[in-house]
Amino acid sequence: MYARKLGIILLFAVLYPALYAADSGDRISQQMERLFSDPAFSRAIWGIKVQSVDSGELLYEQNANKLLMPASNMKLVTGLAALEKLGLDYRFRTVVLTDGTISKGTLKGNLVVRGSGDPSLGARVSSPDPQDLTKGDARAVFQEWADKLKERGIRKIEGDLVGDDRLFSKVPLGEGWSWDDLAYGYAAEIGALQFNENLVVLRIEAASQSGSVPQVSASPESGYFKIENQLETVEIHEELELAIDREPGNRFVIRGQIPKGRDAFFQTIAIERPTHYFLTVLKETLEESGIEVKGAMVDVDDWNGKVEDARTELLVHESPPLKWILEVLLKISQNLYAETLLRMIDLHEAGKSAEGGREVVEGFLTRIGIPAEAYVLSDGSGLSRYNLLTPEMIVRLLRHAAHSDYREAFVETLPIGGVDGTIRSRMKGTAAANNVTAKTGAIAFVRALSGYVQTKDGETLAFSMLVNHFTDSRRTAEYLQDTALEILANVSRKP
Numbered sequence: 001m002y003a004r005k006l007g008i009i010l011l012f013a014v015l016y017p018a019l020y021a022a023d024s025g026d027r028i029s030q031q032m033e034r035l036f037s038d039p040a041f042s043r044a045i046w047g048i049k050v051q052s053v054d055s056g057e058l059l060y061e062q063n064a065n066k067l068l069m070p071a072s073n074m075k076l077v078t079g080l081a082a083l084e085k086l087g088l089d090y091r092f093r094t095v096v097l098t099d100g101t102i103s104k105g106t107l108k109g110n111l112v113v114r115g116s117g118d119p120s121l122g123a124r125v126s127s128p129d130p131q132d133l134t135k136g137d138a139r140a141v142f143q144e145w146a147d148k149l150k151e152r153g154i155r156k157i158e159g160d161l162v163g164d165d166r167l168f169s170k171v172p173l174g175e176g177w178s179w180d181d182l183a184y185g186y187a188a189e190i191g192a193l194q195f196n197e198n199l200v201v202l203r204i205e206a207a208s209q210s211g212s213v214p215q216v217s218a219s220p221e222s223g224y225f226k227i228e229n230q231l232e233t234v235e236i237h238e239e240l241e242l243a244i245d246r247e248p249g250n251r252f253v254i255r256g257q258i259p260k261g262r263d264a265f266f267q268t269i270a271i272e273r274p275t276h277y278f279l280t281v282l283k284e285t286l287e288e289s290g291i292e293v294k295g296a297m298v299d300v301d302d303w304n305g306k307v308e309d310a311r312t313e314l315l316v317h318e319s320p321p322l323k324w325i326l327e328v329l330l331k332i333s334q335n336l337y338a339e340t341l342l343r344m345i346d347l348h349e350a351g352k353s354a355e356g357g358r359e360v361v362e363g364f365l366t367r368i369g370i371p372a373e374a375y376v377l378s379d380g381s382g383l384s385r386y387n388l389l390t391p392e393m394i395v396r397l398l399r400h401a402a403h404s405d406y407r408e409a410f411v412e413t414l415p416i417g418g419v420d421g422t423i424r425s426r427m428k429g430t431a432a433a434n435n436v437t438a439k440t441g442a443i444a445f446v447r448a449l450s451g452y453v454q455t456k457d458g459e460t461l462a463f464s465m466l467v468n469h470f471t472d473s474r475r476t477a478e479y480l481q482d483t484a485l486e487i488l489a490n491v492s493r494k495p
Helices: 002-019 025-035 071-086 140-151 274-288 322-331 335-344 354-367 391-402 407-412 474-489
Strands: 045-052 058-062 093-098 101-103 106-108 111-114 161-164 199-205 215-219 226-234 241-247 251-259 265-270 297-299 312-318 437-443 446-454 460-468
Touching: 025 045, 025 058, 025 474, 045 391, 071 322, 071 335, 071 354, 071 391, 071 437, 071 446, 111 274, 140 274, 140 312, 161 274, 199 251, 215 226, 241 265, 274 297, 322 335, 322 407, 335 354, 391 407, 391 446, 391 460, 446 474, 460 474
Parallel strands: 111 161, 161 297, 226 251
Antiparallel strands: 045 058, 045 460, 093 111, 093 312, 101 106, 199 215, 199 265, 241 251, 437 446, 446 460
């Protein structure tokens, strides 16, 4: 690894004198060609395109029309399609209804929660930093609901607690998702009723003595899942090892070793059957707040009652606007948000699916001049390895966004180099820091970065840099991407 870093440093030293000189198109192209000829990637495939947003002038390309796995760069496609379809001010609405009446503190009937797919219900919306789920209170929204129900005089619910999740189809996973991802929070199931991003946050902390069991705590606490802690604390010089197995019934076995003295850290786990998770935590919160629930918790598909009879609204909950949703989606690369938006833009009134969402995305891409042969769409988040995009189509998409009425708002949703999101620790101390706004992408043997960079003259460039099939360190790929962006940030093309 030291040799690789030294190679990058020497390469940068060769390029550095040119960074601050006036640059012709040929000179920029030569620098980029030299950079991306790194022998560590001789068996890999780079796909790159850099183009002026306003003039359309091409500054550099390599394999720009090759179909490559984009990883989470797929979220640029899904996010922009949703933005155009739904608008920046769109809000998800979750409605709590009843088919009964309230008498002497008792709701004589059933409580029906009609889901809208809202992905924000849970800890993130209450967090002072929406990029940090761990700072919020997952149950806060349900506590608000309990308070509102009590204001209406309800202290007991005589009937069932029913989850109406019919808005989305019953396919809970993205097409092509790998089985060994499914226990982890980034591969959470998708549904029309979603609580806390359909995951649980584990806080893991080593014990003070080697051989002792590390402490594992879960948020939110609930009887819906079980944690079996098989971790061991080891000496400070040993490696961190962590593996999670999810067994039937949401029983999680946490195995591995945690070095003594290591700071506590967080790990997310994905919960199966999100509607039942939602209802379980809602019931627990209601009962802890003094509202007794006498009936059963049931998915509407398994319920004997008639959901159409639930016409009386008890409360309506609205999500933050789509702009907020997109910031979470793009800045921290939240997969569930992408999968939710893909389904939400489906034109069907119920049973919305990824297939229906893809049709809308395809129509959007055709409308802005991107041909069907320039992409293969699978899921909405990029977790699937079935997705294929070209750097050329990504740059065309970015240039379209840059010429739209929502340009400024969209750019604000992207991670900022050296500042926030998934590139907060990259490009620091360079001209690219607090300059580049771009979406990352990372799955095994794939690293992607696409977005905008401002030159020294204030010219906006759209870029896409995808690499597939590489076996060197991921940081090596990121070094090349970041160095390329520093070159572009220092470009001056004025006479």
